[in-house]
Amino acid sequence: MGKVLSSIKHPFRNFNLEDRAHKIIGQSKPIPAPRHAKDEIDIQRLKEDYSEAFEESLKKNEQLDKHLKDVYVVSNDRVHDWKIKENPDRPLPKDRTQSGPFLFGHKDPDRVPIGKVILKDALTFISQHQNDPKTHSPSKIAEDYKLSKETVENVLKYYRIFEIYLPDKKTNAKFAGPSIPESYKLTSLERFLPPPVKNKKDES
């Protein structure tokens, strides 16, 4: 709405606009805009009061002009050797291919500190101990993998490999239960049992 009213108010505002603009731009020195009447009075008064200073300002000051010409700035780039020396012990990676899928989801470290173990080794010794506790005793595992015996005992106590049980063909589900000894005594039902017999093998 504002635009419509404005075009009615100033019908020739944009008439021959480009030519008029070029005419103003084409001038060698721009004509300053007229001052406000009050400012004009002030400036006239100043000119009269400080006429010497005003005339001085119109002249070219040779001294200052010389100073300006003498100033000269030079910039020199200092050449740096930015290239970092490569540490031969820890070379930077050069292979840009994507690292492949890993068996345990992450890349195993090249060097394992003493007292630490990679997941693969941990799973190995847990399963070895379960299959054959005598040959793979905690002390032997601790020695082989450079771990403390106490830690190995705790690991073997609290962590087990799963045994897989596959049910009959009727169901689709598969079961994996924690490995437990095949025969074990139910302590709650012990009191119902007859007194122990010498040949224990038959009982189990």
Place this chain on the structure above:
Amino acid sequence: MLARQIYRNVIRYFSRSPQYLKVYEGEGKTTLHIMNKDEELGLMINGYSQAGFRLNNNMTVLGPMIIFSRSVLAWNIDDITDVTEDSLCLFKILEPKIDIIVLGTGDKIDNHNFFKNLLVFSKKHRISFEILPTEAACPTFNFLNAEGRNVVGAMIPPQTFTYTEDDELTTKLRYQNLYENN
């Protein structure tokens, strides 16, 4: 045995999120990606029950378990009171160091005394913990694993949990005893 299906939550997440509603482009153009069915992302927990957990490789694991990104171990403990420095000893010797342990405490617990032991362990070995009821811990583990973090889930099966009729139906369908009363 009723198992709560977790990946249903994932579907809900995608379908309800307003961000995804905006980009809906009509039938045949929208795709749904179920994280648990992507085998490349690693081992994930599909469901849980009082007896154990169902993983996304069609295995049912009985009892408390330690789940790594691509392997699973049995955890020989009874309940949350057994979670001590000794029963977490495997994590302090593993190399590379574990980023985070998602501890599923089973049911929601009010007695937080066991935190004292964990805090000492956590500070000593600089391993962070995410302690949640198992219902919340399972999806947390799934998402963290999908992100490719070096995450370990230490899960204890919950004794009480909520389930829907849909969960009940899927469980019955799985064991093919839809018309039996149990």
